[in-house]
Amino acid sequence: MNKVSVTTPNGSHLIIEVDDPEVLYKIIGMVTSNDNSSIDIGTDLVREEPISDASEYYSDVYRIDPVSSNGNGHKSANGHSSSEEHELIKFCRSSNPMGDMRKVVVVSEAASRYLNEQMVDCDRLASLFDLVGWQRPHSFIQTLRNAARSKFRWMERVPGRSGQYMVTDKAEIFRSKGWRTMRYTSHFN
Incomplete structure (x- = not known):
């Protein structure tokens, strides 16, 4: 399992846990491909850390689940369109x-x-x-x-x-x- 910690320019912190490394790279790509040139993309903005059993210390941990679709429209992870x-x-x-x-x-x-x-x-x-x-x-x-x-x-x-x-x-x-x-x-x- 991999963890991405993102600190936004306004000071918000996001911690995202993923099992699939491909999803991790997509997240990093979304964050680093921001069109806003005023954001300084540095090592402290996005960092990758392996997750240990100490993840209980984070109160707001977001897990990314695979998205399902029936082919007729976009579906979210919980099955609602x-x-x-x-x-x-x-x-x-x-x-x-x-x-x-x-x-x-x-x-x-x-x-x-x-x-x-x-x-x-x-x-x-x-x-x-x-x-x-x-x-x-x-x-x-x-x-x-x-x-x-x-x-x-x-x-x-x-x-x-x-x-x-x-x-x-x-x-x-x-x-x-x-x-x-x-x-x-x-x-x-």
């Missing part, structure tokens, strides 16, 4: 939710609408946040629990499915009003 994912991204970004709980609810609703995924868990939320380009919350499980609390009831646990949550009818009423209008409302009203 790029047009479905594009619609999900467009929906999430146009909703422009403020706060982690609202983002979790919006991306869960988008997964339900465009990817036909009625339930989400922490791992799926992490991949959806990466797809949309949102910064991950400190703890997805805590954010899900907060959204499911009786004070909000925007999400609910799925009985018999450990760690699985789905959007409630209470959160769905914001479809017509707009996701930014999500506010605390007492369940006694």
Whole structure:
């Protein structure tokens, strides 16, 4: 297994693990073939390191999986077409939710609408946040629990499915009003 660490000019760090060396060279080629001449491509921008068992020290490690296609259109690694994912991204970004709980609810609703995924868990939320380009919350499980609390009831646990949550009818009423209008409302009203 090989690891590529990329530091972008704005200070962001990406760590990518791959099994196939050919994929590694494609990644290096994409980074180094940037048309922007203001980026200084140096040894500290991209470096290749063998991966040891100490990879648990990295909290945000992205693995590249092979992409499947049926020949009729582009398919992503999870089997959804790029047009479905594009619609999900467009929906999430146009909703422009403020706060982690609202983002979790919006991306869960988008997964339900465009990817036909009625339930989400922490791992799926992490991949959806990466797809949309949102910064991950400190703890997805805590954010899900907060959204499911009786004070909000925007999400609910799925009985018999450990760690699985789905959007409630209470959160769905914001479809017509707009996701930014999500506010605390007492369940006694």
